Amino acid sequence: MFPWNYGFHWSTGNVLFLGAFYTVLVVVATTVASAILRARRAVAAQQTDAIRWRSDFHDLPPRDRVCRHVLTGEFQVRECPNAFDCRQCETHARLVALHPPEAPPESGEELLGMSFPLDRFYHRGHTWARLGPDGAVTIGLDELGRRVLGVPDAVDLPAPGTRLRVNGPAWHIHKRNRDVRVLSPADGEVVEATGGIGGDGYLRVKPVGRGFDFRNLLAPCEVKPWLLREVERLQGALSAEGVPTLADGGVLLPDLSTAYPQADWDAACDAMFLQA
Amino acid sequence: MDRQLIARGVRRCSTPQFLLWILPWAALFAFGLYCAGLCLVKGLNQTNMDNRFAFGLWIFVDLTIIALGAGAFFTGFLLYILKLKDLDAVINSAVVIGFVCYSGAVAALLVDVGQPLRAWFTFWYPNVHSMLTEVTFCITCYLAVLLIEYLPIVLRNRKLREVPGFLVFEFELHKLIYVLAGVGTFLSFFHQGSLGGLFGVLRGHPFAFREGLAVWPSTFFLFILSAAAVGPSFILFTTWLISKLSGKRLVRPQVLQLLGRISGLLLGVYVLAKTVDTLIWINRTSPGAGFPAQEYFAWQPFGTWILFAEIVVFGLAPALILLTPRLRLRTNWLVSAAVLACLGVALNRFVMTLQTLALPTLSFDRYLSYWPSWQETGTFLAVVAFGVLVYSFSFRYLLLFPQEREFRQEPAAQVSETAVMDPVGRS
Numbered sequence: 001m002f003p004w005n006y007g008f009h010w011s012t013g014n015v016l017f018l019g020a021f022y023t024v025l026v027v028v029a030t031t032v033a034s035a036i037l038r039a040r041r042a043v044a045a046q047q048t049d050a051i052r053w054r055s056d057f058h059d060l061p062p063r064d065r066v067c068r069h070v071l072t073g074e075f076q077v078r079e080c081p082n083a084f085d086c087r088q089c090e091t092h093a094r095l096v097a098l099h100p101p102e103a104p105p106e107s108g109e110e111l112l113g114m115s116f117p118l119d120r121f122y123h124r125g126h127t128w129a130r131l132g133p134d135g136a137v138t139i140g141l142d143e144l145g146r147r148v149l150g151v152p153d154a155v156d157l158p159a160p161g162t163r164l165r166v167n168g169p170a171w172h173i174h175k176r177n178r179d180v181r182v183l184s185p186a187d188g189e190v191v192e193a194t195g196g197i198g199g200d201g202y203l204r205v206k207p208v209g210r211g212f213d214f215r216n217l218l219a220p221c222e223v224k225p226w227l228l229r230e231v232e233r234l235q236g237a238l239s240a241e242g243v244p245t246l247a248d249g250g251v252l253l254p255d256l257s258t259a260y261p262q263a264d265w266d267a268a269c270d271a272m273f274l275q276a
Numbered sequence: 277m278d279r280q281l282i283a284r285g286v287r288r289c290s291t292p293q294f295l296l297w298i299l300p301w302a303a304l305f306a307f308g309l310y311c312a313g314l315c316l317v318k319g320l321n322q323t324n325m326d327n328r329f330a331f332g333l334w335i336f337v338d339l340t341i342i343a344l345g346a347g348a349f350f351t352g353f354l355l356y357i358l359k360l361k362d363l364d365a366v367i368n369s370a371v372v373i374g375f376v377c378y379s380g381a382v383a384a385l386l387v388d389v390g391q392p393l394r395a396w397f398t399f400w401y402p403n404v405h406s407m408l409t410e411v412t413f414c415i416t417c418y419l420a421v422l423l424i425e426y427l428p429i430v431l432r433n434r435k436l437r438e439v440p441g442f443l444v445f446e447f448e449l450h451k452l453i454y455v456l457a458g459v460g461t462f463l464s465f466f467h468q469g470s471l472g473g474l475f476g477v478l479r480g481h482p483f484a485f486r487e488g489l490a491v492w493p494s495t496f497f498l499f500i501l502s503a504a505a506v507g508p509s510f511i512l513f514t515t516w517l518i519s520k521l522s523g524k525r526l527v528r529p530q531v532l533q534l535l536g537r538i539s540g541l542l543l544g545v546y547v548l549a550k551t552v553d554t555l556i557w558i559n560r561t562s563p564g565a566g567f568p569a570q571e572y573f574a575w576q577p578f579g580t581w582i583l584f585a586e587i588v589v590f591g592l593a594p595a596l597i598l599l600t601p602r603l604r605l606r607t608n609w610l611v612s613a614a615v616l617a618c619l620g621v622a623l624n625r626f627v628m629t630l631q632t633l634a635l636p637t638l639s640f641d642r643y644l645s646y647w648p649s650w651q652e653t654g655t656f657l658a659v660v661a662f663g664v665l666v667y668s669f670s671f672r673y674l675l676l677f678p679q680e681r682e683f684r685q686e687p688a689a690q691v692s693e694t695a696v697m698d699p700v701g702r703s
Contacts, residue, residue, distance in 0.1 A: 013404050013405060014404050017402075017404040017409075017410070018402070018404065021413050021417070024417050024459055024462070024463060025417065027455065027459055028417070028420060028421060028424065028456070028459060031424075031452050031455045031456060031459075032424060032449070034448075034452060035445060035448040035449040035451075035452055036445065036448075038448040038451075039441065039444040039445040039447075039448045039449075042444045042447075042448065043440060043441060043444050047444070048440040048443065048444055051443060051444050051447045052437075052440075052443055054447070055437070055443065055446075055447055059675075059678065061681060061682040062682075063682070264287075266284060266285075267284075267285050270284050270285050275284060276284060276285075
């Protein structure tokens, strides 16, 4: 149209008005085109899982995004700015240098009848990673995660050779039409998928590149405060539906979803496995 | 049945209940489409408008819903440009409301034009000196912007985000949303203003004619100000209404109070500006055109009460309520004030369109009256039904209020926190 518009004149009014109009159109079109190009590049660079996690993390309620150093009381209030990837967090590095982690108790943590061995590192999405003598890492679901899900109907494990990324999906668990995505605690390549229904560990993973970096995972001294908070979150998710939860001195049932089928387990699983 | 489409962490009514809610609105929409079809096929003789009374119910509705839909651009401006992060809780709903309002307005305009197949003429043969051209350009551009802003909300649907391409595109588009918020603000500023300017330049209608600044009459600025003032009020009211209808807490009270405070502040400025403008019009502009202002109000039912209602009842009163911290804390007052503000802008647009056209200006003119035909009313109802339908589907399948998920667990979490912190007290 411009300047081939019917009746167009090179006057200030014409130029200003149509100029502003076409500038707006160009800005809008450029914005959309730029988003499409960036999206194409991200898909080509296989960043989909990372973006999915960042998007999920952004949608989590603020209380589920708290920094691990709030759990240990080093901060009163702090939201994690790195989507639970402490490997790139300067604050975390500084705090670890100031207060080096204490040696873990040999026995491990016992809480509400659940056992949390301290020979491994825990991810906040209820998985753990244990370094083996052969340099490979075993990845599994922690006790609280197992009790929330109970015996799964099916487990979709990745095929050997699949590349896992920290906070990317490790495997999927199906229970009563629910699809629960379990986050990977470590980077690496799957060498063996040994787990399944009722199994202990699920995956064995070999390092890729510079080896494993567990700085994103909870150290043994952080496990107890984290678990206390997790049980509290679980109680919150279940109490909203009027499900009786914990009495003093009680222990969690081995298969909570079977024991309380009327509860909103979608919400409970979302809360526990950090799904948004 | 459709549970897998509903956002995680929120509860919605059963599918049959939802269908029961949708059904009457769908029927109303179908009836409205029939009415609009009649107008398009048989022509504008289906309406009670004529060459003299060329602006009727549709233009009044257009002006009103465009003003109420201003909440979308203004909330986006406050959130993305001025970084008022608390408004994140209502931005999705604001975008949907904006989209509904603007798409409804454009649809009504297409029927109103009477020759929708020639609607593109306004772009191809624009009269750059016409306020109406600016309005047309800005509204269509802004509708496109709103559609693009609505897209990420739709793509965040639980099922759609399982498609990697959608997820990544939504993520990347959201990162650039501040550009769209800026463009939306620019466009809204000008089309809200030009809608006002449309009446302010009517020298042949001294009831509406106003002096102003350069080429812009004062109504240009008053329309911008009033739209920005009631936009947040409409978001406040709709959020409260949806909360009541769905029986769910959707946002924290502080968010509604913030919307109320913003609305109150702008409404206060608007009332002041409107009062000054009215005084200038009564004492200078209108007498200068040979019409003592009191003559306009001699035509019943448009007495001086309408001016009083517009400025005091629906302007000053809600502004004072919204600016009083103690009253803002009480939901009843807050919502009532927001409703009054919204009614105020509707009354203002009614006065500018219908009262302006009804009043005689030439010695041989008659005082005209107008009542919309059932076809016009039906088309208007279709716009309302369309809005309710789009919003209902959006509310059910998209996450319009992110804080809603937090509330489901909050009371229990608070109780258990107390218990953990004070085990002795509990026993």
